[in-house]
Amino acid sequence: MSQTKEELKLELKKHIVEYLNLLDIKPEDIKDDEPLFGPDLGLDSIDSVEMIVLLDREYGIKINNPTEGRQILVDVNTIVDYIEANKK
């Protein structure tokens, strides 16, 4: 049975918490439309590289173009949309 979009979102949030070692944040605390690089989660440029590694390892998706990356790594919704469109 294929994974639903909601299941994919939760899985992605779990990976984000694990890869970025977010302290005191549970996957369900991350809102789907919450800006990842805003003041709440406090992610920075190193985290963006970690996110690229995450997408490569977990979903086989490579982001090579920095401009493209800025449009994808906005929030959980935009990343999940990109995964669904490009997952191998």
Added chain:
Amino acid sequence: MYITDLKAISPQLTYDNELLEGKKTTHEDQVYNVIEPDYMEFIPKGLLRRMGRAIRMGVGAGLPLVKAHSDIDAVVIGTANGGLEDCIKFLNQIVEYDEGVLTPTNFVQSTPNAVAGQLALMGQNRGYNTTYTNGGLAFENAVLDAWLLFRENAVDKLLLGGIEEISDYNYNIDSLAGHYKNEIVNDEDLLSSTTKGTVCGEGASLFVLEKAPAEYYAKIEDVEQITYPTELEFDDCLELLLSRNNLQVDDIDTIMLGYNGDSRHTPWYTHLEEHLIPNANVLSFKNLSGDYRTCSAFATWLSAHLLNGEKAFLPHIELRKKHEKEISRILIYNHFDEVRHGFILLSK
């Protein structure tokens, strides 16, 4: 050079100085892990989440000193292995992902100079910043560098530290090399053990050193080191250290020795206390900290407090009492694996 401030994270309650009140924490395993403070109280979460164990300990002990002393001119750290756990994660990823995309954090945090760099960044310190990684003499080399910097009048105030973490990797490798005991030995019985191997420790001990302060904990008079010595070369090394400081053997009232319960390592310490400095009181420290390559930094932390008159913990480390004189000069002697031998001389 004088120790004017100091902080330690160790397998004892040293961060809040409870050990200094005489409260000893008992260890009954082959591994003595540090008792960590709540780092979240003073290290920003965004930084803390990326820090491995060695970095957390080093920054945890160093940051309060850096904040209290904004006029530090240099940072000099000794760590044999640095953030080895992160280093191994990074190396494993190179293999696992066939040299593909690698996560940057493990690499950044695994370099031995990450602690000194992080402390400089957090303290906005743009001065001299160096890390020594000379195995069992990493801390002694950091002390030597600090000593030379003061001698050259290059600094007035300096942050010095010795840091080591226990990682699964280095514990397993060192275990295979026979460093650690096969049997469980309580820390009360460790130093009287007659079997091979010791216990594995870790810790971060940091010091603010100043050139000519009005008040201080202790003076670091000198440091000396020798590798692969014969007994004669070892004796000459100690004699050189004493003679260049115009000291006679009996001027050393206290020796703090790195007895670690390993029957192979004991003869060097026994030789020093029985034949070279026979009249000094003998103290230990590894029954509190475990053994690790920069544990002489912890011995320096203990010695500085003793020379400052804080003695409530003395019964936990007193091995042999040969006189009733006040502690006024301590010689720390430690060797790692019989190869690297270091001396640190402190006084009131």
